[in-house]
Amino acid sequence: xxxxxxSDMDLALPAASALLASYLATGALPPLIPFIIAIIGGYxxxxxxxxxxxxxxxxxxxxxxxxxxxxxxxxxxKQGLMYALFLVCIASVASFxxxxxxxxxxxxxxxxxxxxxxxxxxxxxxxxxxxGIAYGLVPVGIWLAFDPAGxxxxxxxxxxxxxxxxxxxxxxxxxxxxxxxxxxxxxKGDSARGAPTFPVTFGVPATSKLVTVCWTFGVIxxxxxxxxxxxxxxxxxxxxxxxxxxxxxxxxxxxxxFPQRGGELFLQGSRYRGIMFGSLILDVILSTISAGYASxxx
Numbered sequence: 001x002x003x004x005x006x007s008d009m010d011l012a013l014p015a016a017s018a019l020l021a022s023y024l025a026t027g028a029l030p031p032l033i034p035f036i037i038a039i040i041g042g043y044x045x046x047x048x049x050x051x052x053x054x055x056x057x058x059x060x061x062x063x064x065x066x067x068x069x070x071x072x073x074x075x076x077x078k079q080g081l082m083y084a085l086f087l088v089c090i091a092s093v094a095s096f097x098x099x100x101x102x103x104x105x106x107x108x109x110x111x112x113x114x115x116x117x118x119x120x121x122x123x124x125x126x127x128x129x130x131x132g133i134a135y136g137l138v139p140v141g142i143w144l145a146f147d148p149a150g151x152x153x154x155x156x157x158x159x160x161x162x163x164x165x166x167x168x169x170x171x172x173x174x175x176x177x178x179x180x181x182x183x184x185x186x187x188k189g190d191s192a193r194g195a196p197t198f199p200v201t202f203g204v205p206a207t208s209k210l211v212t213v214c215w216t217f218g219v220i221x222x223x224x225x226x227x228x229x230x231x232x233x234x235x236x237x238x239x240x241x242x243x244x245x246x247x248x249x250x251x252x253x254x255x256x257x258f259p260q261r262g263g264e265l266f267l268q269g270s271r272y273r274g275i276m277f278g279s280l281i282l283d284v285i286l287s288t289i290s291a292g293y294a295s296x297x298x
Contacts, residue, residue: 001068001080003047012278013042013277017138019284020143021145023288029285042094042141045088048088056118059193064190088110105141108137109141110134112133115130123196125197125201139168139171143164161228166224170221173217177213178269181253184259185263187200212254215250218246223239233283
């Protein structure tokens with residue numbers, strides 16, 4: 001239910017956001033305990049949406065993904081809802097402890113993704129939009145925990161620096177591509193249950209083109225993040241190599257616009273974002289260590 005196959009991305013995102021925010025705000029790594037709390041809270045927030053979505057999509061998953069716990073009746077809908085609420089509570093406690101501003105962002109994100117799962121998916125082909133917005137808010141909430149905007153808690157008058165803005169934008173737009181790839185995989189069940197998703201409405205070939213546009217923007221945004229944050233070669237190597245690979249996979253989806261290929265690209269999108277965030281984490285750690293040694297010797 002927590003999508004372990006994409007957990008590398010779900011854990012690396014809050015870790016990378018916390019490290020970059022702290023690095024740009026203070027020139028140092030974040031304190032260990034708040035850093036761990038941010039990772040746990042961010043992971044709980046992300047995975048709570050997976051569980052709640054499964055609770056809302058039981059009828060669709062019985063066709064598309066019948067082995068999932070709820071679709072196979074291994075877990076009841078009531079148990080699933082309680083689990084989703086438990087994860088939201090963990091995220092809420094963590095975000096409120098770190099910064100009430102982060103808690104406000106969490107509430108907006110949870111409300112947005114819940115609207116998608118409960119209503120939008122079965123009402124409009126634009127249902128992927130709130131998904132991206134919700135996930136784009138995740139790095140924003142984590143960022144504010146280590147670099148407060150000053151609206152609810154003392155800080156400067158800049159809500160987010162350019163790097164933080166593009167981190168949120170990158171996550172939002174690539175999640176449109178990420179989600180649409182998964183929805184393309186699930187087109188059979190969505191069509192059978194009357195969910196007018198983008199692939200159901202316009203077809204998988206049109207979806208593959210939109211997915212490629214989203215990933216192209218994401219790779220460009222990743223480069224802007226590195227440029228604006230003055231990151232080093234480790235980050236850019238990860239983004240350029242991983243981004244080039246991801247774009248090749250996206251164009252292959254255009255050449256092979258089939259549901260199965262969409263499912264493969266869904267997992268490949270997680271791998272790319274995991275590599276990108278991993279490169280960011282390593283680059284920030286190495287830069288901080290180098291700066292520390294430089295200050296000692298000079």
